[in-house]
Amino acid sequence: MLKKVSPILLLFLCNCCASQPSFTLTDNELETSVTETLKYYLYYPPEYELNPEKNFPILLFLHGGGEVEEDLNPNERIPPPSLILQGKKFPFLILAPQNSYSKSWWNTRAIKQLLDTVVAENRIDKKKIYLSGISRGGGAAWEMAVQYPETFAAMAVVCGMTPLPYASWINKKMAIWVFHGEDDEVIPVEESESMVKKLEEFGYDVRFTKYENVGHDSWSKAYATEELYDWFLEQSLTN
Template structure:
């Protein structure tokens, strides 16, 4: 039986400064391999067992800096994981890795390898891989959209840091939905406003939702929006 949430450890070979490298001589040149441990949640929708012939979408969710800890406990306080624990059912898998470094950015290469592993070992519709993140995880989502433009069918970013040059590097066929609280004193709403304006200037399919009288925790409203999940399900990768 699949549980709604699985707690899994995974060792990945990635390029990272966080671990001790090992060196191998290949064709007269040194190559470096680095191991990184990722802990993550993996949610299976109720239909996964009932329809063994069906392939399902997957949502990759990246948490923010406030959720960094030695275990996954804090992740349970924010959606989507918190909504799952409250009994909400989703029609797709949800992959929620943990960044365990309080002062470090997400290792997006490790996250991509984790995603690839989950996709290869499960019945995933490769044309319906979705991406979302909040705060620091929102910044990582923008980065992953740039690094892996042919992977994600749609992206939703909530109160994320938004490097403006990324606007010209993202796949123009990928729909984007941005959320931000107008009273955010951690990452100002102007970050998202500037990015959305630039994306629209370049002709991207982008939606922007600003919440009045809401601070940094805009994710509480964003992930409670039923239309967000319906919007994800309408999107497919366009090559």
């Protein structure tokens, strides 16, 4: 038995059917280009000019959110750059790019391009490229370790944000040293504790130093640790 459909309901049904889009999966391609101007400091050890035939290690250092101001007094900068200004001699080159955006994340692709350029234009031992960062820069260091697993021989992260899933993506041949203050109220020490535990479960070569009665400023102690620089020099990227 046929039921009579009202003209209004029939018009509604017709409009609904007519308005349904036809979905098609297309295969397209778009070449993108992202550029960024990076200011940076580049330190050369005294031996660099004295040994023109020698290739040297290089340390890439990523600062935290407190150093984004362009007019920041050089003496207010965080080590290692501040230690250089105080006259400390390092046994390797140090590349310290500047992130000028107070609320933005590091552009790790741009940093990698800068690093590649500096390495290509200087006498760098490509098996001894090191990575370090503090706070926001520490988080970016974890990211770079994931994105470029065949680049860095060793990484030292100080009071950094630690995306836990990264633990399974990092090159197991890269040595890792993590520093954190137990009283850190900006990035809790549990961030580093969780990451180190996960790395140990996966069999990574990782060291962990916690500082009692130290807040977010754990970098002062970490970069004053002479053993850290000796440790860096002991690490070499293997095939």
